[in-house]
Amino acid sequence: MNSFITEDFLLQTDFAKRLYHNFAKELPIIDYHNHLSPEDIATNRQFDNCSQVWLAGDHYKWRAMRALGINEKFITGDASDEEKFHKWAGAVPYTLRNPLYHWTHLELERYFGITELLTEKNAAATYEKTNDLLSQSSHSTLGLLQQQNVELLCTTDDPIDSLEHHKSIKEQRLSPKVLPTFRPDKAFGVGNAISYNAYLSQLKNVTGNSINDYDALLVALENRVDYFHQNGCRLADYGLEQIYHSTTADFNLDTLFQEVRNGKQLSVPQVQYFAGKVMLELSKMYHKRGWAQQFHVGAIRNNNKRLLTQLGPDTGFDSIGDFSHAVTISGFLNELDSTNQLAKTIIYNLNPSDNEMIATMVGNFNDGTIRGKVQYGAAWWFLDQKDGMEKQLNTLSSLGVLSTFVGMLTDSRSFLSFPRHEYFRRILCNLLGNDVVNGELPADEQWLGKIVSDICYHNAVNYFEFDK
Template sequence: MLRENNKEIREKLFNEIKDLPIIDYHCHLSPKEIYLDEPFSDIGDLWLSYDHYKWRLMRSAGVDEKYITGKETTTKEKYTEFARVLARAFGNPVKEWVKMELKTYFSIDTPLNEKTADDIWEKTSQIIKENELSPRKLIKQSGVEYIATTDDVLDDLEYHEKLKDYEVKVAPTFRTDKLLEFKDVTYISLLANKTKIKMRGIESFEKAVKMRMDYFIAHDCKFSDIGIEDFPTKIASREEADLLIKDFLDKDALSKEDRERLQGYIFVFLGKLYAEKGIIMQLHLSSLRNPNMEMFNKLGRDTGFDSVGECVPARALSSVLNRIGEKKLPRTIVYTLNPTMYYQILTLAGSFPEVIPGMAWWFNDHERGIFEFLEKASELGHINGLIGMLTDSRSFLSYVRHTYFREILCDFLSQFYDGNNYSELLEVAKNLAYLNAKKLLKKRERMSVKKYMGIRSQKVNGL
């Protein structure tokens, strides 16, 4: 609940930033869907096809999985179950987001529940049909300026290429989760096939990764990302990494300790590569991936079953950052899914000028979580150095979360109003809502132009 103290200042700040453009520097939207731009069929399709936040809410309320991801149920049946659950989801941010989504995109103020569900279904269906509501129309209506999708190292980026003349910049992110898993040699074999490089050891592995990195940069990549649940506490030397890669290629397996040491080396190698190429490194820490093996076996990964993991040891994180920074540390954004790690990350960022604490993320991007993060970031560092909100979403309606964040940000800042510092408060509000992300991108664009002039005119291997 927003505070009544300095309500006038809070609302004045919000009115000045609410319509600023959106830079969505980390999301999971599909570039294919953006390119094809096919109209949605109904509100159930829009809400419940991909949105893990809504799926988790339904599961938490005891809804049968067939009404969440089941192919045997219609979108209307899923929507009806969602409406029933949402009416009683007091305190969950999804309830507020749905209210904002209905108001923003459909001009509907009626709360969603069992009694109103059919009427809202009919009204939204009519608007979707009459306006042929599609991904690009929602992006435009939301005021989005830049979208960084999440893309595997081996993705062909076909749709990014097709979107190069689209008015909104849609750029890939170099996501290395599968590259670092080392569960079996399948992924390395795919990397070898993609790059036409025979894998013999660490040198050929690094050459192939560099080739893919250059391919992403040729498609205007500015960000990298890693979100595996393990963070290395040991770092192999290059000689050790070469032996480990060779052993892995030969035996199709690594011990837990050897995998960790190899991951440590690859973390450092990638960080140094990002610094050389001018890529922003994102580290998403403390997630527990696929803890429910029964549901993982049924539905696969990325179906909304991940959870909060243990804190990453601060010494391990600082060791990796130090090894990467032996020459130069790339601009780095460090997020944690476990809020008990905020003090470690916020104070560690104060020790590494190139490191920015990542905004409250995933299970923490509710009102109290965002406010708590802003409090700690202000107390332990400088709030004006933060980048601002990210959606981390697969939903094209999720841009209301930027409005949600901006409201909370203005509420937080208004408590510091002393009668004479409105201009400073407004500067910080604008920076966290938009300008800091814009400046970060502009800096990387200048570096990219300087280092990679003509890269599009060259033949880039590794397609």
């Protein structure tokens, strides 16, 4: 059976088709948030087979396979790569209406020219064809990125990272350009004294300075911020249940620090107070250097304790949380804004019930100094599917200014995930095209085309200022 992925996939009107094909399709990709391996890029890794590049680490697929009753042996277990591929191929027809169904066939067609719908019946032939292509230079990590016209991407890196692979990529003058992102979550993760003290030992080793008090912690972190900046970093990122901020608690930060250093377990309010204060100081460092900061909020992680023990974190047992955000986000941003130290900020929510709150909250802190300075971020994780993207775009359009939006990202660990940018671009163009047909927007192709191209590419170029 031939694929349903035609050249006009998701484009329901002639106007939408013109917007996509004339203004979005050929634009380069700036993927400003992902979890790709910089080592794989620096070494131009050649994957041995399709399972390695497509299934390994993909908890979206793992969740679907478990739901279909597939044994863990064929997901993260000791089955062969070929056996795992066959199990995934057999699962795909049953994922219809899940974004995995669209993504799977987009990726097979864009990277491998395969237009047949994937099933168990054609799994062997598909596996053979993809593996043959993956052995060629056109399908190395760099080849895969270049196929999708990726111009620049930002990986996600811990403050203690040496950035050796980023340096290697730059020295080799590889394309695309690859820059680090500062992800300091562990630097304020005082909820577990044992792991936190182990982390501080590593931080001490890379800075060469003792970290014996709270002020020394901040000095060490600024040392790493400078190091990242020197290596092209212009972005920080956080993955949090909530943005932490308190106006009622009043703990002594150095006392809390010393208690953790002595192995004491802090209370939840103390953990959150400490984290919020460190985040505020880091934000001031970002502002000073012209960085942007990203906050991904609302995930409740590692829900299945039995399988967490067996398989570890990031294996598909996280979900949408129902945390309260408005007061803490307002307080956090306001404290920075009050001293004119609020960096460019993007906030992503995981719970769709927070869409309107986040979209209106960010608008409180746009002060006319930077276009779209504080942004409502792209549909993220469980929401980065057609319905979620449309809701994010509609919310931003209704309560903010869509034309300032810095667009989509993959947030992925897979080198085959970049057609998600195409997916987003088609959805955006279809949304605007429908508005034109419905008489809600003027049929000004050039102007709407400019808005589309700005959202898909130019806004990100101007906002992040990676070359500064």
